[in-house]
């Protein structure tokens with residue numbers, strides 16, 4: 313079929329080009345385990361604004377910077393909503409979270425509140441001592457693991473330091489007294505699993521994949537843990553009046569004091585936002601860090617330059633401090649280049665249109681899903697020339713292109729109204745962990761594997777980490793003990 317639009321008057325309106333699809337499945341059968349790559353291939357034939365149908369869901373795929381500008385800038389307000397997904401229904405306390413909230417006054421208020429109260433520069437600063445403590449422990453752990461020259465699972469260590477920093481920031485502790493960590497992991501795995509019920513909704517009633525049952529049980533467990541943790545904070549807050557130490561404390565004090573006319577916060581809001589912070593903040597940053605380290609191990613030339621910059625700026629007599637980060641220009645280029653080549657969220661998060669609209673001469677009906685292929689945009693030969701596949705940080709020398717959503721050529725955090733509100737925090741922690749790891753250690757691939765042959769397989773999900781853990785032989789290089 314060729315995709316059709318809703319009402320009769322839509323028939324004569326031109327929809328974006330589309331491949332031929334199957335009844336019911338639409339184009340789902342064309343997408344494999346790495347859908348960003350399949351959609352990139354299709355876009356080469358059908359263009360940067362392509363129309364497909366995912367099961368019963370009419371979808372537009374956006375694959376070039378110019379097209380992204382139309383959807384995320386020119387018509388941003390029309391495409392700023394989110395589709396209803398089963399996972400969001402299960403764990404968002406009636407869509408009281410931020411990530412999946414439909415576009416409208418509620419989303420606007422909760423986003424404003426989170427931006428001000430949780431993601432502001434002063435809040436990022438507030439947690440700096442905590443990050444420093446965790447980084448010292450991180451370096452010690454890597455050092456102990458590598459003491460007899462054995463290979464170390466770098467991916468697992470990176471995941472663990474981000475987990476610890478995030479739990480401390482959000483809950484104020486990192487030990488797993490409440491057994492919450494495995495439940496959060498299960499939730500993130502479910503959120504990243506392809507769910508047929510999101511594309512052919514009546515299949516949801518049969519729960520063929522068993523995802524519905526798993527989601528419900530995770531949601532129940534999670535709610536129990538969050539209730540206990542919040543209760544504990546309420547008791548502690550009474551004892552330590554006025555001292556806001558973590559995200560829950562901040563939210564509780566807002567619940568008491570700041571229940572404005574615009575937004576009435578209750579416990580469900582707090583729980584929904586806490587889940588957002590864990591799901592949106594933890595894996596994204598650790599995935600980005602894992603790929604930066606992978607590229608550095610794969611490219612010894614670049615690693616040498618990063619380490620030389622660190623020696624010049626920091627010296628081998630101490631660890632990296634957050635105040636050093638601003639001076640590390642080459643490292644900044646390396647991180648930008650990694651975010652270009654390995655998008656953490658290759659298809660961003662799904663957007664949905666809230667009204668009929670014409671874009672570039674094409675008719676896009678209300679309630680169309682919009683997928684922005686940031687991974688494909690990072691490879692557009694018109695922007696990145698014919699060495700787009702190459703890892704080459706020097707391409708940013710003399711360029712003021714940023715990753716913050718201002719330049720549509722490079723949008724690892726999205727752009728427009730729905731862009732990532734946690735990007736400053738994310739960039740700070742990624743820079744910090746990468747800088748610390750390569751400053752404190754030389755990292756070589758294990759078992760005599762040549763850097764050229766390093767496994768680079770991706771695993772698509774909620775984020776896109778390495779499919780297999782990165783292993784390396786670290787050797788300590790500082791002249792002092794941490």
Ligand code: HEM
Nearest residue numbers: 411592593596597600656657660661725726730732734738
């Ligand atoms: C390197 C790290 C990170 C990357 C690459 C990243 C990437 C993204 C992307 C691609 C989106 C979707 C944008 C869109 O829909 O167009 C997003 C949304 C979001 N991110 Fe991040 N993120 C990172 C870190 C964080 C952190 C640390 C937090 C908070 C602790 C966070 C919180 C959020 C939230 C709440 C949203 C939803 C915003 C909304 O729907 O209005 N992110 N992020």
